[in-house]
Amino acid sequence: MNMTEHHPISAPDFMPVNELRATQLSRLQRTVQQAYDHVPLFHRRLDERGLKPADVRSLEDVRRLPFTVKADLRDTYPYGLFAAPMKEIVRLHASSGTTGKPIVVAYTQDDIRVWTETIMRSLVSCGLHAGDIVQNAYGYGLFTGGLGAHYGAEALGATVIPISGGNTERQLMVMKDFGVTAICCTPSYFLHLIDQSQQMGVDLKKLPLRAGVFGAEPWTENMRERIEAQSNIKAYDIYGLTEIIGPGVGIECAHQAGLHIFEDHFLAEIIDPETLEPLPIGSEGELVLTTLSKQAMPMIRYRTRDITAFYTEPCACGRSIRRIRRIGRRSDDMLIIRGINVFPSQIEAGLLRIEGTLPHYQIVLTREKDLDQMEVQVEVTPEVFSDEVRGLEELRKKIVRSIETITGIRVALRLVEPHTIQRSEGKAKRVIDKRNM
Numbered sequence: 486m487n488m489t490e491h492h493p494i495s496a497p498d499f500m501p502v503n504e505l506r507a508t509q510l511s512r513l514q515r516t517v518q519q520a521y522d523h524v525p526l527f528h529r530r531l532d533e534r535g536l537k538p539a540d541v542r543s544l545e546d547v548r549r550l551p552f553t554v555k556a557d558l559r560d561t562y563p564y565g566l567f568a569a570p571m572k573e574i575v576r577l578h579a580s581s582g583t584t585g586k587p588i589v590v591a592y593t594q595d596d597i598r599v600w601t602e603t604i605m606r607s608l609v610s611c612g613l614h615a616g617d618i619v620q621n622a623y624g625y626g627l628f629t630g631g632l633g634a635h636y637g638a639e640a641l642g643a644t645v646i647p648i649s650g651g652n653t654e655r656q657l658m659v660m661k662d663f664g665v666t667a668i669c670c671t672p673s674y675f676l677h678l679i680d681q682s683q684q685m686g687v688d689l690k691k692l693p694l695r696a697g698v699f700g701a702e703p704w705t706e707n708m709r710e711r712i713e714a715q716s717n718i719k720a721y722d723i724y725g726l727t728e729i730i731g732p733g734v735g736i737e738c739a740h741q742a743g744l745h746i747f748e749d750h751f752l753a754e755i756i757d758p759e760t761l762e763p764l765p766i767g768s769e770g771e772l773v774l775t776t777l778s779k780q781a782m783p784m785i786r787y788r789t790r791d792i793t794a795f796y797t798e799p800c801a802c803g804r805s806i807r808r809i810r811r812i813g814r815r816s817d818d819m820l821i822i823r824g825i826n827v828f829p830s831q832i833e834a835g836l837l838r839i840e841g842t843l844p845h846y847q848i849v850l851t852r853e854k855d856l857d858q859m860e861v862q863v864e865v866t867p868e869v870f871s872d873e874v875r876g877l878e879e880l881r882k883k884i885v886r887s888i889e890t891i892t893g894i895r896v897a898l899r900l901v902e903p904h905t906i907q908r909s910e911g912k913a914k915r916v917i918d919k920r921n922m
């Protein structure tokens with residue numbers, strides 16, 4: 486067993502299973518009671534089922550509870566699912582909704598403490614400790630990646646460099662000059678850093694950098710091999726989502742064989758996304774999570790849309806918390822572009838707000854120098870298309886701004902003649918994903 490795994494911060498990872506299940510049950514009961522008392526939507530849904538919080542007597546009883554989905558956050562936008570009074574809420578974050586508005590999540594002081602704890606446990610799991618110099622290249626702001634990782638790394642006693650995302654040359658300068666030992670960013674961005682380091686004549690293998698905490702988007706074993714071979718670091722997979730807490734729902738350990746879920750704070754189920762029935766352990770399905778400690782915004786049976794499976798064997802590291810397989814795909818049409826979540830419906834909403842566009846569009850995804858590129862092609866009316874170049878360029882800019890307002894990303898946009906985009910017989914094929922991971 487790795488020395489760092491005896492770190493006192495990680496003690497809950499090694500809790501005896503019966504103790505863990507008892508902790509989960511009492512926390513689940515408390516969470517359900519809290520949501521019932523303070524969240525009208527949840528109250529109504531329990532009433533409709535003729536259930537009371539006291540009906541949750543065992544962990545299996547979670548299956549009787551209603552699911553929560555992203556649309557519930559949209560419909561109650563912005564504060565409708567909060568279970569704590571505003572004066573107790575110390576932080577808000579937000580993430581993509583499916584149309585014009587984002588979804589909003591809240592944290593009490595105690596929620597921040599729990600989040601900080603799960604990030605600390607994550608970092609210890611990757612072999613980090615006080616004294617490490619952590620370059621935090623996740624975006625700071627409404628996205629949970631930056632501040633989430635920041636608080637945990639600081640609490641661990643590491644030195645945090647809050648560099649946020651972007652500006653690759655500066656990232657590499659800082660990495661080299663500040664003696665960085667660990668980096669947090671999306672895996673695709675790290676591949677991009679490797680690529681640029683070669684162009685700048687920086688040899689990552691000669692730097693003290695030894696670990697990467699990579700997540701916020703799907704990646705593959707193939708990408709891990711490339712990263713580890715080209716930079717001589719260990720690349721760990723970290724998972725999380727805004728609705729549940731942010732990063733730090735699960736993480737790999739030194740064995741890099743699946744992600745341990747912090748089960749004392751998050752209750753995990755795997756369901757069939759079609760029938761919504763729980764699946765036997767080991768089968769692949771959709772991950773459903775219930776928060777067990779969150780105060781500001783408890784989430785009951787949140788459908789993550791992420792497809793995975795539980796490992797059936799315990800991990801060689803000795804952690805009693807269960808592992809899931811790395812997440813490779815989703816059961817909905819959400820795209821992740823450079824770590825930012827985008828729904829085709831958001832692009833559509835951005836397009837159709839602008840006069841002159843037709844509801845025929847296509848999103849083409851490619852990866853250049855390991856960075857995601859997204860091109861949106863949209864048909865415009867014949868009148869617009871026959872307009873002079875300046876008019877077209879202005880329209881193009883207007884659409885780009887409109888999409889940026891909704892999604893937060895600047896897309897490459899191509900205006901095309903009416904009837905250029907292939908029509909399909911059934912469901913329109915909106916997304917062509919040519920990214921090769």
Ligand code: DLL
Pocket residue numbers: 580623629630699700701702703704722723724725726727728731732733789791811812813815821824826
């Ligand atoms: O991406 C939180 C995060 C930040 C995780 C930094 C890890 C590191 P959202 O923006 O709400 O939150 O996106 C959540 O991203 O449902 C997955 O589909 C995907 N995702 C996150 N981590 C991974 C991962 C953050 N390690 C959505 N592997 C999730 C695959 C991931 N997909």
